[in-house]
Amino acid sequence: GNIKRRTSKNKERKKTQTDDFEFVKSEEENKISDDVEIKVEQKSKTNNAEFKNEANTMSTNCQRNPGIEKEPYTKQQKSKTDNAEVKKEADITATKCQSNPRKEPFKNQQETKTDNTEVKKEANTTTTKCQSNPSIEKEQSPDSTSIEISESEKLRHKGNDSYKSAMTKGLSSIVALSRLQTANNFYTRLRAVKLVRALDASLSNEQRSSAAKNLGMTSWKMGMIVFNKDKDMSLTCRHFRDAFKNLKSAFEYGSTCMSATWKSKLEISCGKCWNEFYLCVSEIAMEQRVRTLDAVLPYLSKSNQIHAFFEIANVQFHVGINAFQKGDFKKCMYQMSECHYPIEKVKELRGFEETHHELQSLEEDVVMHLSITESSQSRQTGDDLLKMVLIDEETLNIEMVWDIIDWYRQAIVLTRDLDMEMEAIALSRLGVVYDKVLKLKPKAKECFMASVRLAESMHPRTFNTTDWYIESTSTLKRYQQETVQHEEEEKAKERAEIKEKMKEELNALDKDNSNMQNKEFLKHLYNKYKPKNSNHIFEEFNEDSSVETKKRLQKAIVHFHPDKVNAEEHGWEWKIMTEEITKYLTRRYEVIKAEI
Numbered sequence: 001g002n003i004k005r006r007t008s009k010n011k012e013r014k015k016t017q018t019d020d021f022e023f024v025k026s027e028e029e030n031k032i033s034d035d036v037e038i039k040v041e042q043k044s045k046t047n048n049a050e051f052k053n054e055a056n057t058m059s060t061n062c063q064r065n066p067g068i069e070k071e072p073y074t075k076q077q078k079s080k081t082d083n084a085e086v087k088k089e090a091d092i093t094a095t096k097c098q099s100n101p102r103k104e105p106f107k108n109q110q111e112t113k114t115d116n117t118e119v120k121k122e123a124n125t126t127t128t129k130c131q132s133n134p135s136i137e138k139e140q141s142p143d144s145t146s147i148e149i150s151e152s153e154k155l156r157h158k159g160n161d162s163y164k165s166a167m168t169k170g171l172s173s174i175v176a177l178s179r180l181q182t183a184n185n186f187y188t189r190l191r192a193v194k195l196v197r198a199l200d201a202s203l204s205n206e207q208r209s210s211a212a213k214n215l216g217m218t219s220w221k222m223g224m225i226v227f228n229k230d231k232d233m234s235l236t237c238r239h240f241r242d243a244f245k246n247l248k249s250a251f252e253y254g255s256t257c258m259s260a261t262w263k264s265k266l267e268i269s270c271g272k273c274w275n276e277f278y279l280c281v282s283e284i285a286m287e288q289r290v291r292t293l294d295a296v297l298p299y300l301s302k303s304n305q306i307h308a309f310f311e312i313a314n315v316q317f318h319v320g321i322n323a324f325q326k327g328d329f330k331k332c333m334y335q336m337s338e339c340h341y342p343i344e345k346v347k348e349l350r351g352f353e354e355t356h357h358e359l360q361s362l363e364e365d366v367v368m369h370l371s372i373t374e375s376s377q378s379r380q381t382g383d384d385l386l387k388m389v390l391i392d393e394e395t396l397n398i399e400m401v402w403d404i405i406d407w408y409r410q411a412i413v414l415t416r417d418l419d420m421e422m423e424a425i426a427l428s429r430l431g432v433v434y435d436k437v438l439k440l441k442p443k444a445k446e447c448f449m450a451s452v453r454l455a456e457s458m459h460p461r462t463f464n465t466t467d468w469y470i471e472s473t474s475t476l477k478r479y480q481q482e483t484v485q486h487e488e489e490e491k492a493k494e495r496a497e498i499k500e501k502m503k504e505e506l507n508a509l510d511k512d513n514s515n516m517q518n519k520e521f522l523k524h525l526y527n528k529y530k531p532k533n534s535n536h537i538f539e540e541f542n543e544d545s546s547v548e549t550k551k552r553l554q555k556a557i558v559h560f561h562p563d564k565v566n567a568e569e570h571g572w573e574w575k576i577m578t579e580e581i582t583k584y585l586t587r588r589y590e591v592i593k594a595e596i
Helices: 002-042 046-063 076-099 109-129 135-166 173-194 201-230 233-254 260-281 286-299 302-325 329-338 340-349 356-392 398-415 420-437 441-457 467-501 503-515 518-528 546-559 572-595
Strands: none
Touching (some): 135 173, 135 201, 173 201, 201 233, 201 260, 233 260, 233 286, 260 286, 302 329, 302 340, 329 340, 329 356, 340 356, 356 398, 398 420, 420 441, 420 467, 441 467, 467 503, 503 518, 503 572, 518 546, 546 572
């Protein structure tokens, strides 16, 4: 009876265990089937054999422990706990299948399923035997770690071999790019194995820095090959961005665990990578260059960030200059304003002093051209309003005229002591407003004179063909002619009044000129109209000699010439008299000269 009761209890216990194990087995089969699909895509089966060996090792360890099979199950709760451990072991096995990369391709899908089934059976057998012995998991851990370390070493060696083969001289760009891509794949899988799991915390940073450096160097070389082969800037910049990102990560991870020599070589590599990247981006359009540099900025080292910010500011400045030359003042002002941020970032980083003077010069140029652009925009606004006032408006809008003056004055102030040409143009425009609109000649003359003086101060530059200079000079010439004409008219009026008073004397002089010969007329002039200079006296001469007569007439003209007479000192009457005397003497001189 005891034997029957013991047998029935064992059957019930085995049935319960079998049902629970079948449930775990079905769950495990579903996971393994998912794993099979992943294995087929990755095309590798080497790790299946490794896991099979691992399972055999664990089963052998369990067989060597005689206490495993002799220990009976005493309670139903113990059975459920052990079943949970079986399920956990199966989950760990499936996870390892997913995380370990495969090296050799499957011959066919049927062979893959067969191998996976063998791994599944071995794992189930092992977990069933080890349900009651928790010490086996502790023995398994060193084996699993050694398997993973050996796997990472293999991936590292394969990646290094692919990288070295790609650096062989004489390879075509396609072959080199393919080998670098293979090395990149190995390094990426290495990082997935060693860095994500991070089995040993003391070794983690060293492994991370080494893997990140390998990835960065590979991406760098791939970027150069793509650029030299296809000039594909999009793909080139993507490779360089990955290179900068990984090299920066390598330096951060290795800052505490790597040697000074290693870090020094890494800094040199970062500098060379930046130099080659800069040569690549220097061949593209300036606006696209700014976007490309912005994309890699977060991944650059401090020194390279300084170079990048300075280059961005320099490029934006030249884009603004080009826009200014095309007359797009709005875009120019925007680009000049955008230069301030990278300039301030360079000041903040303060990484190198060799470009200090260049940075200061660039900042001064940005400020100057920003003021010049604002001045040009103000002048353009004034020109548009002036055109409306002179052409489009039927009646004079005086308020608009004063607005025009304000715009031109603002343009003058913004460029004062910065750009003399822009200031001269604004002064010329302001003179036009005073001349043609307000009819304020003194104000207009003042503006035109200032404009011409600025133009002359920029010698040897000439502005003879520019519209503003022609406008200024022609208006000033017109003013001068008007002034001369007005003065002559005023003098003519005064002279006419004086001549009216001297009418009898002038008539007598005219009569003497008609009745006297040359010698007699000269003697009469020196006696009756003595020159103011006492040294100027009459000298006797032979009247029959035409040469002597000519000389005496010529000397008399000099003595009585009106240009030597000061009207304010000797009076206008004497000046007018000398003018008339000189006129008669000149006629006689011309007659004698023609006879000789």
